[in-house]
């Protein structure tokens with residue numbers, strides 16, 4: 001069994017995330033891709049959408065992706081969680097020795113500060129997602145997936161431009177914007 005783990009806040013999930021999953025499935029030789037929404041990223045102070053909402057939206061977006069599992073491990077912890085713990089848990093669950101960890105290029109700058117990073121490096125091979133072919137010095141030693149979609153969740157939290165919201169959840173996002181529960 002060969003797996004890739006794609007961890008993120010997904011606050012909210014957008015078409016860039018969907019493109020990353022599609023590209024990873026076609027370019028990495030993997031049996032499963034596990035999307036793991038955070039409860040709270042250890043470097044962040046708050047979230048916009050509730051963890052259970054982010055989890056449900058991800059399940060809808062990737063419902064028809066046979067090789068994609070959505071993992072509720074971090075959300076159910078209800079506290080900030082470390083990738084080292086999640087990877088250790090998933091390694092056992094999927095009884096695998098080959099684990100890619102998919103990470104945006106912007107996250108590389110703080111990678112050295114991650115919890116137990118040296119141990120984590122022995123468990124996974126990091127795969128770095130670049131935006132529009134932008135490769136920094138930092139990306140040199142990593143396997144690369146290039147995504148040509150210039151969108152971030154931060155921007156969506158400001159303008160909620162539905163053009164960047166996956167089709168499967170446009171209505172749900174509209175309802176959330178109207179204050180309806182999801």
Ligand SMILES: Nc1ncnc2c1ncn2[C@@H]1O[C@H](COP(=O)(O)OP(=O)(O)OP(=O)(O)O)[C@@H](O)[C@H]1O
Pocket residue numbers: 007008009010011016017020102103104105106107129130131147149150151152153154155
């Ligand atoms: N358009 C994109 N191109 C390349 N990588 C991306 C893109 N959007 C997100 N990523 C990467 O995917 C992972 C999960 O994304 P995350 O949930 O943090 O979304 P984000 O859009 O980067 O959010 P935020 O703006 O809140 O930081 C992160 O490692 C992030 O760097």
Ligand SMILES: O=C(O)c1ccc[n+]([C@@H]2O[C@H](COP(=O)([O-])O)[C@@H](O)[C@H]2O)c1
Pocket residue numbers: 006007008009010036038040041042043081082083084107113114115
């Ligand atoms: O384990 C850590 O110390 C750690 C520190 C910062 C970020 N992460 C993980 O990096 C992934 C991307 O986070 P984000 O918020 O940028 O989408 C997500 O899985 C986080 O849990 C992990």
